[in-house]
Amino acid sequence: MNAVQAGLAANPSLPPELLDRLTEAADEEIAWKLAHRSDLAAAQVSALVTRFPETAVLLAHEGMLTAEQVDPALLPEAALALLDTGAGPGEWARRFAGDTDVRRRVRLAACPGLPPDVVETLVEDPDVEVVVELALWAPADVTVRLARHPHADVRSAVANNEATPAEVLEALLTAQGLPPALHCSVCDREPIPFVHPPACARTDCELPPGAACDGSHGSTVFRMRERALRNPAVPVDAAARFAGDPVWWIRAHVAERPGLPPEVCRLLAEDPAPGVRSALAGNPSIDEEVMRTLAADTDPSVRRELAHHPHLPTALLGALAGRIKAGTALLPCIARASVQDVARLAASPDPAIRMLVAARRDLPAGVRDMLAGDPDAKVLKNIAPHPGLTGTQLRTLVEQHGERVTAQVAANPGAPPGLLADLATRLPRGRKALRVIAQHPAAPAGALEACLGDRRARVVAARHPRLPVRSIVGLLADDDQEVVEAAAANPSLPVEEMEKRLP
Template sequence: MNHVLCGLAANPSLPSAAVDRLIAVADADLAEALAGRADLSRDQAVALVSRVGDCAVGLAYEGRLTAADIDPATHPMAALALLDEGAGRPEWARLFASDADAGRREKLAACPGLPPDVVERLAADPEVRVVAELAEWAPPEVAAGLAGHPHAEVRRAVAANEATPPETLAALITGEGLPPALHCLVCDHEEIPFTHDRQCPRPDCELLPDAACDGSHESVTHQLWQAALLNPATPTEVAVGFAEHFSTQLRRSLAARPDLPPAVCRRLSEDPVPGVREDLAANPALDDDLIRVLAKDRDSDVRRGLAHNPRVPLDVLTELAGTTKTGEALLPRIATASATETAELARSPHPAVRMLVARRRDLPAAIRDALAADPDAKVLTCIAPHPGLSAAQLRSMAGRHGIRVLAKVAANPDAPAELLAELARHEPPVNKALREIARHRRATAPALLPCLENGRARPVAAGHPALPPAVIVGLLTDSDPEVAEAAAANPSLPPRTMLELVSRP
């Protein structure tokens, strides 16, 4: 792999003539980089495919190739990609429906808008995986027709299809009105009863670790039930029947459904498995009383799930903030807090609560500025990246708390170049801050040059367009291929150097 040429291939400033030269010598790696160019013309895309056929699929998905550019006999997967995008020709679908390669028929089965005769042929395909793929993406009437298929794997796929009619999903769970399944992937290949060894030594074995069949196809039936529980089209009254099921996986899938009745929520809130209570805790179906019960749960993962519930009352959330690690993401309830609630949260005497609101990026200026002056470093790490903060405010944060906040200060989109240069020269160096500076849109050479001295920031800084051209050229021969590639992709690389590089034998 020539890292410099791959970098050049991705360089947005590369002249079109140089792109043509790279296409003429492209290998698989170079073709992948060239295929990602935003300015790649249709003629160049066609030329690239003639050089490296494997890139045709990606170009087809990106709309760089049309049906007129693809011969399905030469580039079958690209033709299938166009069919998948709804841009292929109907006759291609009929061609692939009778293809000897089951993998291609399987890919075809997932394509939308197939002609009725093609759907009918795929539904009768001798390969179960082809029919199952069709079942998972088929329109309602086709999915309903496949619910009675003799193979349990096809029925599992029907259960996962959100277009499957609710009454069909109910029948798949209860079995009412459907003939019993006759086959599954286990009994297709093994004498039953059979339970798959989790340490199976066979290198060609494709069975899942928990695959089992005693004639009732129990493992795939379990998968079918789970798929149905995760399917929002499954009727609530059928789904709730799994509240007492012995399978933890099924109870967890049920606990996450937003259509749960209060009585079922109460039952699941008493589940002995913390994971079930955790999934329930994040469910917006919970009422306030049950939320307050789960807020006192002994398991921290349950309380964390509750903190991410969009309906959690603010008083409960503020209590949780003091006892539970909620992560760095903005919590849904904080994101929807009213102006009055936001102001109250920002005035909280507890730093953990102020941290929650400081993660918002749409705060009124007065609240933002008050939090920027907060005495607690953890609050500052949350507010420092907020747009609109002045250089003086950012410099003050850095001066008061040093390395504890430098990386977040450097991540502020409005940090001026002078401040970034100061942060880059901080002693001792702060690795995370240097990486933020290396990618900052306002960074200039005085800030970027120190980043080149840091092993992890160096590849990022090498691609920054504010680097001096002479420095970029020097980085082309760096011992780290990632740095050399980033420099070659730098849009500030002199055009003469680009042309010289592509002209070398």
């Protein structure tokens, strides 16, 4: 791939006439980059799709491709892409419903809003792969019919479809009220009983590891159950029946289900599998009693999940703050805390709690300034990017705490250009702060040129529109092709330099 042309393909300042030239000369990789542009003319879109039909999916989803630009006989992939966005005419759908290429019928089956007669044709398709795809996306009335399909893989796809009615999902979970399935992808291929070995040596084998069937379509039915339990439309009481399932990840799917009865939540909170307790800790409907149990959990993944719970009481932060790795993440309980609670938590003797408060970006000025003077480096790292801090406060943080906070200070949207320049010119290479400075909107030219000396910051600085033109042009000959592409994509690159590098 020509790195200069790849960068120009993404350059927002590329003039229309040069965009024409690049479109005509594009190879496949350049074509994909051009397809991401929002300023393509109709003729340029048509040229891309004609030469590279695979770009049609992206162009259609971006609203750049219209039905008038596509002949389905010549550009079937483009036509299917438009059908997928709902912008293709019904006669195209009828055409593809009878296509001899099963891959096209599969793609059609995933399209929304298909005409009823096309849906009927796909329901009766002789290839089960087409019907499975239809079952994944079909409206409720179709899923009701497909839940009784003789192929277990079709039923499994119905279980995954969120349009499937609750009573149908319950029937799939319990296997009650439905005729038994007659086939699955395993017994379609292998004589039963069959268990697919994890280290299968056959190069033509398409079955996943663990696929098995003894006539009851075991692995497919198991997957169907998993899918139904993950489906938000499954009834709570139907899901709760599996809270004692011997397979822990089945119990974990149950634990994620909102609206579980309190007694089921209490049972799952004591589950021996950490994955189940962790899933429960993220369930938005657990009560405070269960939260207290989980806050004392010995597994870090459980405590971490609970810390991000949307309804965690701030009173439980003390039990979690020093036992989780929240980093710079803003916890929901901090985000929704009242002004009074924020002030109380910011004054906590526990630096782990103060660090969590410092991650909030709309702190009252008094709280913000108090935390900016905190003695704990973890607190300072979180407060340094706060947009309300003044240049003087940011300089003080750097002077007092040095490299421990430079990257966070450099990330502050209000960091003065002079401070960014000072940091860039005195920081040793390899420091994260240089990469942060290289992408700061206010970074001055001198700071950006200093960042070019760092291998990892160089590619970031090469994209910055404030980088001096002489440096941008010079980087077009850099040994690192990623740097070359970044410089070519820089909107400050002069048009005459762009023109020189196009065929």
